[in-house]
Amino acid sequence: MTELNLIEATKADLPDAPFEGRHLIGGEWRASAGGATFDRLSPSHGMLVSRSAKGGEAETEAAIDAARAAFDSGVWSRISGKARATLLLRVADLIEANVDRIALLETLESGKPISQSKGEVGGAADLWRYAASLARTMHGDSHNTLGEDMLGVVLKEPIGVVSIITPWNFPFWILSQKLPFALAAGCTCVIKPSEMTPSTTVMMGELLVEAGVPAGVVNIVLGHGQPVGALMASHPEVDMVTFTGSTAVGKAISVAAAGTLKKVALELGGKNPQVIFPDADLDGAADAVTFGVYFNVGQCCNSSSRIIVHEDIAASFVDKVVALSRKVAFGDPLSPNTQVGAIVTSQHQDKIDGYVRDAVAAGADVCLGGAPLSVPGLPGQFYQPTVVRGVTPDMAIAREEVFGPVLSVLTFRTLEEAITLTNDAAYGLSAGVWSENVHTCLEFARRAQAGTVWTNTWMDGYPEMTFGGFKQSGQGREIGPYGLDEFLEVKTVAMRIGRTRANWVSAG
Ligand code: NAD
Numbered sequence: 001m002t003e004l005n006l007i008e009a010t011k012a013d014l015p016d017a018p019f020e021g022r023h024l025i026g027g028e029w030r031a032s033a034g035g036a037t038f039d040r041l042s043p044s045h046g047m048l049v050s051r052s053a054k055g056g057e058a059e060t061e062a063a064i065d066a067a068r069a070a071f072d073s074g075v076w077s078r079i080s081g082k083a084r085a086t087l088l089l090r091v092a093d094l095i096e097a098n099v100d101r102i103a104l105l106e107t108l109e110s111g112k113p114i115s116q117s118k119g120e121v122g123g124a125a126d127l128w129r130y131a132a133s134l135a136r137t138m139h140g141d142s143h144n145t146l147g148e149d150m151l152g153v154v155l156k157e158p159i160g161v162v163s164i165i166t167p168w169n170f171p172f173w174i175l176s177q178k179l180p181f182a183l184a185a186g187c188t189c190v191i192k193p194s195e196m197t198p199s200t201t202v203m204m205g206e207l208l209v210e211a212g213v214p215a216g217v218v219n220i221v222l223g224h225g226q227p228v229g230a231l232m233a234s235h236p237e238v239d240m241v242t243f244t245g246s247t248a249v250g251k252a253i254s255v256a257a258a259g260t261l262k263k264v265a266l267e268l269g270g271k272n273p274q275v276i277f278p279d280a281d282l283d284g285a286a287d288a289v290t291f292g293v294y295f296n297v298g299q300c301c302n303s304s305s306r307i308i309v310h311e312d313i314a315a316s317f318v319d320k321v322v323a324l325s326r327k328v329a330f331g332d333p334l335s336p337n338t339q340v341g342a343i344v345t346s347q348h349q350d351k352i353d354g355y356v357r358d359a360v361a362a363g364a365d366v367c368l369g370g371a372p373l374s375v376p377g378l379p380g381q382f383y384q385p386t387v388v389r390g391v392t393p394d395m396a397i398a399r400e401e402v403f404g405p406v407l408s409v410l411t412f413r414t415l416e417e418a419i420t421l422t423n424d425a426a427y428g429l430s431a432g433v434w435s436e437n438v439h440t441c442l443e444f445a446r447r448a449q450a451g452t453v454w455t456n457t458w459m460d461g462y463p464e465m466t467f468g469g470f471k472q473s474g475q476g477r478e479i480g481p482y483g484l485d486e487f488l489e490v491k492t493v494a495m496r497i498g499r500t501r502a503n504w505v506s507a508g
Pocket of ligand 1: 169170194195223226249250267270302
């Protein structure tokens with residue numbers, strides 16, 4: 001393959017021994033009954049990164065019991081917002097003091113570049129601080145207009161015990177999109193990280209203990225979807241499950257939760273387009289498309305895995321993207337210069353490659369990449385930056401989540417056609433539009449079926465701005481005030497003032 005910006009293996013201080021992860025249950029760190037463990041090998045370096053206790057039904061039941069008892073005791077659910085905020089702020093400080101240590105494990109388990117891991121871990125502290133601000137400012141409503149003898153208040157209360165199930169692609173960040181908001185609301189939690197990236201969730205547990213979280217308020221069970229995640233989704237003592245992961249598992253969780261009608265919040269997959277009009281800042285758009293498709297090796301729910309570009313500029317725009325793609329630094333995630341790291345597993349690498357091969361067989365044309373990439377000095381799996389044009393809307397590569405560094409190029413002629421193509425997807429997570437015409441941008445933003453629309457930018461996010469999906473990209477919202485509301489029940493209290501109520505049964 002010609003000219004890529006390849007970062008070979010760099011000399012780096014790897015840990016001397018694997019990280020040993022245990023469950024956090026009722027304030028104690030525990031191994032599994034019987035001592036079962038599972039291992040995670042680095043997707044880039046091949047080394048053993050972590051050995052974790054492998055949870056089963058017994059550990060999951062114990063963690064749920066601990067969370068239930070802690071919630072019902074009021075030790076967290078009934079304390080002041082100020083007290084909750086104080087703890088969340090302490091956790092934020094501890095996160096910032098431990099960025100390097102946590103980021104190294106995040107990179108070794110996930111394969112993402114070290115600079116990105118540091119950004120995500122350090123950035124997560126801001127989510128904790130924002131959630132702390134909500135803990136102190138949330139409030140219900142009052143109704144003083146119901147008549148002289150009535151006063152109404154609507155209270156917001158924590159929903160109860162929350163199961164938090166997270167994926168491998170942003171382990172620390174996604175946990176921080178959920179946990180501080182659940183804690184700000186007054187909930188207690190049982191957390192299951194992905195079996196591929198368990199260690200930084202354990203590190204978060206260590207920080208929470210150091211910050212002084214009461215025993216049982218946050219519990220962590222390490223292990224697989226079966227049985228741990230499935231039990232967390234179906235258990236009658238759990239009041240809500242919040243899940244980020246694949247749409248297929250999200251559907252299974254909805255089914256499992258239906259038996260007890262517990263609340264379900266789902267952040268699922270996406271097939272997110274960026275639409276490029278001829279009047280756009282085309283250099284800016286090409287850079288954003290390049291970022292959008294390769295960030296986290298495309299293993300990102302917000303990956304802009306398809307572009308819908310106006311026919312008149314399609315050829316020259318794709319040339320720009322291909323030229324930029326060659327400059328993106330792919331390779332050793334431990335190098336501070338690397339922008340794109342490893343693919344999470346070899347099975348996933350095969351799946352990505354399969355999408356590209358099937359598209360070619362169906363008549364598409366690979367104009368860059370389209371094959372695995374070997375990085376000198378590293379045994380792990382990497383994939384070339386890949387651009388596929390001549391993609392038609394019926395192809396799997398245009399409709400399904402490839403979850404790799406693969407861009408599909410589709411074209412349009414009119415705004416109407418661009419909106420139809422944008423909405424022609426089972427997913428509805430995010431979408432972007434590039435044009436200098438504000439009317440074009442606003443019409444697109446209003447008609448795109450997506451939880452987030454970016455105009456003349458891609459993937460900017462703020463704790464204040466809520467995030468979530470339309471259609472099969474999910475239900476419920478995270479971060480922002482709406483993210484807090486997910487973890488709250490609403491209760492109406494109607495209060496009669498004085499003995500003014502007319503009897504229903506006549507006294508005589
Ligand atoms: P996954 O669905 O395979 O696994 C996610 C979690 O669910 C893991 O902890 C896993 O152990 C657990 N799990 C598996 N089977 C389960 C079951 N039957 N019951 C309960 N839990 C179970 O997802 P993944 O491969 O880890 O992550 C990638 C997916 O996540 C992609 O589809 C991506 O789009 C999505 N994602 C979405 C967002 C978002 O905010 N919308 C963010 C990141 C990732």
